[in-house]
Amino acid sequence: MIKAVYPGSFDPVTLGHLDIIKRASKVVDELIIGVLINHAKKTPMFTLQERVELLKEATKDFPNVTVKMFDGMTVEFARENDAHLIIRGLRAVTDFEVEMQIAQTNHSIDPNIDTMFFTTSLEYAFLSSTIVKEVGYYGADISKFVPKNVEEAFRKKFPRRHE
Ligand code: ADP
Numbered sequence: 001m002i003k004a005v006y007p008g009s010f011d012p013v014t015l016g017h018l019d020i021i022k023r024a025s026k027v028v029d030e031l032i033i034g035v036l037i038n039h040a041k042k043t044p045m046f047t048l049q050e051r052v053e054l055l056k057e058a059t060k061d062f063p064n065v066t067v068k069m070f071d072g073m074t075v076e077f078a079r080e081n082d083a084h085l086i087i088r089g090l091r092a093v094t095d096f097e098v099e100m101q102i103a104q105t106n107h108s109i110d111p112n113i114d115t116m117f118f119t120t121s122l123e124y125a126f127l128s129s130t131i132v133k134e135v136g137y138y139g140a141d142i143s144k145f146v147p148k149n150v151e152e153a154f155r156k157k158f159p160r161r162h163e
Contacts, residue, residue, distance in 0.1 A: 004085035007034040007074045011044040012150045013055045016124035020089040025062050032081050037071040045133050058147040075110045086115045
């Protein structure tokens with residue numbers, strides 16, 4: 001029985017994330033998505049509750065995928081869920097350096113926990129939540145980047161930009 005956690009901010013979930021979720025859920029028995037409660041990065045555009053709900057809706061057809069929120073260290077979240085594997089997505093070389101640092105740190109904190117990387121599918125290689133937020137805020141068509149429910153969430157959040 002292989003259990004894995006997939007941690008992130010998911011502010012909001014994109015088709016790039018969903019691609020990783022879809023592929024990872026095929027190689028593990030159970031995939032638990034962990035939505036970070038606090039992030040040093042910056043204030044999120046979507047609240048924790050919104051991010052969790054959007055993810056739940058977008059992954060409802062994957063029977064072995066669940067969504068939880070977590071605070072603190074990813075290794076701790078993995079341990080609490082009895083998972084020995086952390087899933088991360090890799091886009092460009094720029095992701096590589098940071099992700100390698102995180103993975104090595106996590107492994108030295110708990111040698112029982114390993115990180116598995118999925119390289120992005122080419123069509124999502126340029127895609128990030130940050131980019132989606134920037135263009136989505138101005139009412140641009142983001143249907144190629146995010147699932148339907150996220151598109152809808154932007155329309156609700158910024159109605160005047162979508163007139
Ligand atoms: P974080 O704030 O921890 O980077 P994100 O929500 O931005 O969280 O991303 C979560 C994970 O998904 C990270 O491993 C990131 O590299 C990966 N990811 C994000 N966008 C994509 C994409 N377009 N293709 C593949 N992986 C991605």
